[in-house]
Structures are given as C-alpha cells and as structure tokens.
Amino acid sequence: MQPKLVAVLGAGAWGSTLANLASATGHNVRLWSRHLECSLAETVDGADIIVSAISMKGVRSVVEQIRSLSFAPETIFLTATKGLEPTTTLTPAQIWQAAFPDHPIVVLCGPNLSKEVQQGLPAATVVASTDITAAETVQMVFSSNRFRVYTNSDPIGVELGGTIKNVIAIAAGVCDGLHLGTNAKAALVTRGLTEIIRIGVAWGAKIETFYGLSGLGDLLATCNSPLSRNYQVGYQLAQGKNLAEILERLEGTAEGVNTTQVLIAKAHQQHISVPITTQVYRLLQAEITPRQALEELMLRDIKPEYNF
Numbered sequence: 001m002q003p004k005l006v007a008v009l010g011a012g013a014w015g016s017t018l019a020n021l022a023s024a025t026g027h028n029v030r031l032w033s034r035h036l037e038c039s040l041a042e043t044v045d046g047a048d049i050i051v052s053a054i055s056m057k058g059v060r061s062v063v064e065q066i067r068s069l070s071f072a073p074e075t076i077f078l079t080a081t082k083g084l085e086p087t088t089t090l091t092p093a094q095i096w097q098a099a100f101p102d103h104p105i106v107v108l109c110g111p112n113l114s115k116e117v118q119q120g121l122p123a124a125t126v127v128a129s130t131d132i133t134a135a136e137t138v139q140m141v142f143s144s145n146r147f148r149v150y151t152n153s154d155p156i157g158v159e160l161g162g163t164i165k166n167v168i169a170i171a172a173g174v175c176d177g178l179h180l181g182t183n184a185k186a187a188l189v190t191r192g193l194t195e196i197i198r199i200g201v202a203w204g205a206k207i208e209t210f211y212g213l214s215g216l217g218d219l220l221a222t223c224n225s226p227l228s229r230n231y232q233v234g235y236q237l238a239q240g241k242n243l244a245e246i247l248e249r250l251e252g253t254a255e256g257v258n259t260t261q262v263l264i265a266k267a268h269q270q271h272i273s274v275p276i277t278t279q280v281y282r283l284l285q286a287e288i289t290p291r292q293a294l295e296e297l298m299l300r301d302i303k304p305e306y307n308f
Contacts, residue, residue: 001140003027007047009062011036013114013252014080015053020118021142022051040065049076049141052092055253056083059092067099076134078127080108082162083255084262091159104134107155108142109162109214111221113228120146126214128152128159150213157205161215164199165222166230166256167263168192170280172223173234174290188276189223194306195276199263202272230256237283238290260284275300 004027008019011033023029032043044050044066054062059081077100081092090098097105110125117123127142127149129135135151143149152158171192175185196219197210209215222228226235233254236246247254264281267274279293288296 004048004137004141005030005046006049006051006141007032007044008051008053009033009040009043010051010053010055010058012053012055013118014112015051017112017114017117018051018053018080018108018142021144021147025141025144027141041069044069044071047071047075049078049138051078051080052096053080056081056085056092056255056258057253059083059095060085063095063099071100071103073102074104076104076106076137078106078108078138079159082109082159082166082259084163084259084266086258086262089262089266091156091163093155093159104129104131105155106131106134106138107159107162108138109158109218111213111217113221113225115227117147122146122148124148124150124213124217126150126152126158126212128155128157128209128214130155152209152212152214154206154209156203157200157209158212158214160200160203160205161196161210161212162218163255163259164196164263164277165192165215165219166254167260167277167280168196168219169222169228169230170234170237170254170256170260170284171276173228173231173236174238174283174293175234176231177235177238178290178294180294185223189219192223192276193219195274199267199272199274202270229254233257234280243284243286256280257284 006022006027007030008015009032011031019029019031030043077096079092093105093107106127106129108127127135127138139149175188260281282288283293
C-alpha cells in the first residue's frame with residue numbers, strides 16, 4: 001500500500017494512540033486539537049483518511065466546521081468516538097454520514113485501552129462499514145504485529161457495542177467497589193451483554209456482532225480494568241464519592257455518564273427493557289445508593305434467561 005495521509009482529530013489519549021499506530025506503519029499523520037496552532041482546515045486538507053477521536057460533545061461542532069470544505073470522493077471518515085448525541089440520540093457515525101453522505105464512513109471499536117496500546121501490548125480491534133473497500137483500507141493502515149484489525153459490515157452494531165458497554169462498565173465498577181465477588185460480577189457482565197444485544201437489535205444491528213471484539217470483547221476489557229474511566233466512575237461511587245467530584249478528578253471523559261441519560265430516554269421511547277441501565281441512571285442521578293441499586297436488580301420479577 002502507498003503511504004496514506006491520515007488526519008487525526010483529537011489529541012487526547014486515544015487520538016494520539018491512533019496517530020502513533022498509523023505513523024508506525026509508515027503513513028503520514030497530522031494531529032489536530034483545539035490547543036494546537038495548526039487549523040482544522042489545514043489538518044484535513046488533502047487527507048486520505050480523516051479520523052475523529054474527539055469526545056462526543058465535540059463531534060457536532062467539528063463536523064459543522066469542515067462540512068463546507070471540499071474532499072476527494074474517496075476520502076474516508078473514520079470515527080473512533082463512543083457515545084450518543086443527547087439532542088438527537090444519533091451515534092457519531094450517523095452524524096458524520098449525514099454531513100458527508102457521499103463519502104464512506106468507517107467505525108473503529110474494540111477492547112482497546114489506550115494506555116496498553118501505547119505500551120505496545122498486543123490488541124485487536126474492528127473497523128466496520130457498509131463500504132467494505134473503505135474498511136479494508138483502514139484495516140491495512142492500522143494493522144501491525146501489535147495491533148490486529150478485523151473488518152465488519154455492521155457499523156451500527158459495532159458502534160453500539162462500544163457505546164453501550166460504557167454504561168455496563170459503570171455498573172461493573174460499582175460491583176467491584178462493593179466487593180460483591182466473582183459470581184456477581186460474572187452475572188452482571190453476562191446480563192449486561194443481553195441488555196446491549198436487546199438495544200442493538202431494536203436499532204437494526206446484527207446479534208452476532210455483539211459476540212465479537214466490539215461487543216463482548218470491549219465489554220470484558222472495560223468492565224475489568226481500572227484503566228477504564230467508566231469503571232472508575234462506578235468504583236468510586238461505590239466508595240461513597242459524589243459524581244461531580246469523581247468527574248472533576250477524572251483524566252478524560254467518561255462517556256458512559258452521558259450515554260446512560262440518552263439511552264434511558266431512547267429506551268423509554270421504544271419500550272425497550274433496560275434494567276441495568278435504569279439502575280445506573282438512578283445511581284448517577286443520586287436517586288438511590290449503590291446498595292439499593294443492587295437490591296432492585298436482584299429482586300426483579302423472575303423470568304426466563306433468554307427473552308429478548
């Protein structure tokens with residue numbers, strides 16, 4: 001492959017990591033953030049791949065800033081943001097696709113804790129698009145002997161898996177913070193996956209996607225590592241700290257906090273059962289304590305295991 005020009009938008013932990021991955025495989029990389037001197041227009045000018053690694057709250061603003069610019073028809077937009085827009089409940093990829101309907105949009109997601117990837121520890125991820133050629137191009141750009149990239153044709157499933165697992169990760173942090181044990185943690189993560197699948201299928205995703213790297217894989221990583229910001233939110237809530245204090249001291253954004261609120265509104269609108277998300281939401285709103293959330297989950301009406 002001829003070297004590509006990759007413009008990475010967002011110089012946080014994940015954006016910087018993706019920039020380093022592309023650079024290490026021989027591609028030309030430009031990195032942009034609001035704090036750098038290079039303008040957004042200069043950064044994306046002539047880029048073959050534009051990577052969005054900004055927080056959810058900044059996606060709409062950046063899209064609006066560059067949508068009037070001209071890009072070659074083959075320019076690929078790669079989104080690595082996890083979250084849902086509060087006002088529209090759109091995913092990042094849906095926002096990018098609406099602004100650039102004639103360009104391929106690719107989603108990147110997987111069990112990719114940035115600190116481990118930065119250390120050169122082996123990891124795998126998924127790039128998904130309805131344009132398989134675009135997904136394969138991105139696959140080639142980021143693949144290395146330390147970072148294995150798979151392709152997938154279900155972008156909404158890949159994106160939702162990486163987004164909704166942040167809510168379950170908050171619950172997992174609470175579980176560990178309360179020292180509830182391995183049995184409880186295993187049950188929570190398993191039932192969390194069921195909840196993710198229920199939501200995803202209702203939104204048009206494929207069930208099998210959630211058993212892959214962007215679903216089960218990302219869920220396991222985020223629910224079991226102190227490196228996960230969402231896990232840390234739950235763990236510290238269980239230790240008695242208040243949410244505002246936790247978020248103020250957190251390095252980076254815990255997207256699960258915002259996602260929980262958006263997800264609850266969407267689930268109520270579509271009549272989707274989301275018991276774990278509901279308790280996480282009530283906990284974040286300080287309506288209940290972690291112990292009360294546990295009790296309410298354990299005392300729900302008994303039911304069959306599989307009943308999507």
